[in-house]
Amino acid sequence: xxxxxxxxxxxxxxxxxxxxxxxxxxxxxxxxxxxxxxxxxxxxxxxxxxxxxxxxxxxxxxxxxxxxxxxxxxxxxxxxxxxxxxxxxxxxxxxxxxxxxxxxxxxxxxxxxxxxxxxxxxxxxxxxxxxxxxxxxxxxxxxxxxxxxxxxxxxxxxxxxxxxxxxxxxxxxxxxxxxxxxxxxxxxxxxxxxxxxxxxxxxxxxxxxxxxxxxxxxxxxxxxxxxxxxxxxxxxxxxxxxxxxxxxxxxxxxxxxxxxxxxxxxxxxxxxxxxxxxx
Numbered sequence: 001x002x003x004x005x006x007x008x009x010x011x012x013x014x015x016x017x018x019x020x021x022x023x024x025x026x027x028x029x030x031x032x033x034x035x036x037x038x039x040x041x042x043x044x045x046x047x048x049x050x051x052x053x054x055x056x057x058x059x060x061x062x063x064x065x066x067x068x069x070x071x072x073x074x075x076x077x078x079x080x081x082x083x084x085x086x087x088x089x090x091x092x093x094x095x096x097x098x099x100x101x102x103x104x105x106x107x108x109x110x111x112x113x114x115x116x117x118x119x120x121x122x123x124x125x126x127x128x129x130x131x132x133x134x135x136x137x138x139x140x141x142x143x144x145x146x147x148x149x150x151x152x153x154x155x156x157x158x159x160x161x162x163x164x165x166x167x168x169x170x171x172x173x174x175x176x177x178x179x180x181x182x183x184x185x186x187x188x189x190x191x192x193x194x195x196x197x198x199x200x201x202x203x204x205x206x207x208x209x210x211x212x213x214x215x216x217x218x219x220x221x222x223x224x225x226x227x228x229x230x231x232x233x234x235x236x237x238x239x240x241x242x243x244x245x246x247x248x249x250x251x252x253x254x255x256x257x258x259x260x261x262x263x264x265x266x267x268x269x270x271x272x273x274x275x276x277x278x279x
Contacts (some may be wrong), residue, residue, distance in 0.1 A: 009191055032053035037194035038264055040215060041172030042066055047140040047158055051075040052102035052180030053092075058084045061190040066169050068162035072139030072152070073100030075082075075181070079111035083187075087112065091119035091165050102180035108272045118211050119165070126153060129162035137161050140179040143193035145262070170263035170278075170279050171195065193262070211267055218258040220267075224251055228269060235276070236266045 014062055016204055026147045046054055051073030058065065058081035067090040074096050079087060098105045105253035123136040132147055133154035145154040155174060159225045163169060173191035209224040222233070228248060235244040237258070243260060248269070267276050 001043045003110075031255040035192065035194055036173050037171045038215075039172075040262060040277070042262075043068065043162060043166060043169040043171050045069070045159065045162060045174040046181070046185065047071070047074065047155065047172070047174065047176045047193070048181060049141045049152065049178050050102055050180045051097070051100050051107075052182060053104065054078070054181040055080070055184045057184050057186045058087060059186050062086055062172060062187065064088050065167040065172075065187075066162070066166040067138040067166065068093075068158075068174045070094050070137060070140055070153070070158050070249070073102060074104040075102075076104050076105045076107075077109045079109075079113075081187070084111065085113045089116060089119075089166055091121070091126055091162065092159060093121045093137045093165075096120075096122050098131050100180075112228040124161065126157040126161060127164050130154045130157050132144070133157045140176060143176055145195075148236065155193050191253055200228045202236055202251060208272060209269055209274075211274055214274075216257060217278075218256065220255045220257055220276065222255060222267075223252040224248055224253075226251065231269050233267065233269045235260075236268065237263065 042062055042064050045278045047070045049072045052075060053073040054069065055076045056067065056079050058079060061083050063086055065086045065088065069075065069092045071094045075092065077092060084137060090109055091111065092107055096107050099193050109121050112118050121203060126135055126137050130145060132145065137153055137158060139152040140155060140158050141152055143155055145156045155176060159171060159174065174193045175185060175191035176193045208228055209222060211220055211222055229250065230247065231246050232245065234242045234276050236242050257278055262278050263268055265276050265278060267274050
């Protein structure tokens with residue numbers, strides 16, 4: 001198995017220069033912004049190509065914190081910080097290459113709290129198919145789900161994988177880059193990407209309806225204009241799966257969402273959609 005997979009990906013190094021040139025603009029853009037996908041989330045993710053020394057400072061008080069890491073090259077992952085004992089799961093997945101520019105030859109995880117068993121998995125299958133990404137979880141370097149990733153994964157594939165590793169988790173932030181991890185990454189700083197499902201280019205384009213509260217715990221109140229009465233609505237998860245559907249019978253409706261796991265969802269009526277957060 002190892003020989004077959006290595007053969008499949010041995011051309012990666014030949015592609016690195018082209019990949020580097022292709023993502024220079026993206027990296028510059030990403031470095032200039034940070035974002036939190038769900039302030040109530042508990043899944044922090046780090047994705048790159050070159051691996052390196054990833055020092056994670058758990059400086060945010062996030063209960064039941066899960067950490068997912070992906071890289072093509074090997075990594076040393078070190079956990080520390082005031083709230084490091086909040087970490088209840090940490091997992092790495094990728095190719096685990098040994099010829100990287102970061103000086104790391106095998107992936108290790110250091111500093112996990114007592115009782116937490118780190119997980120290291122080489123090229124597991126992706127639970128999500130995306131024509132622009134790999135069928136195996138091997139690496140990532142950009143926030144795009146809609147452009148070819150040169151043999152790496154799209155971020156929706158990577159996030160789907162870790163949602164499977166950590167069931168019922170909700171994405172707090174996803175930090176994505178190409179080069180070696182260096183310095184210290186503060187959890188409180190958030191990330192650079194939040195999942196946008198393929199085919200959903202805008203998550204707040206609703207003009208004929210409103211949804212509140214947002215974030216919400218148990219109930220959503222939907223206000224629609226008259227022409228939408230009788231229309232079907234759907235609520236889909238980050239993988240595009242419809243989890244709730246129904247028909248809007250009045251201008252004001254209440255929808256129960258207490259059965260949903262905490263996370264980010266898309267509320268859709270016809271061609272209009274809006275991102276909602278279940279706490």
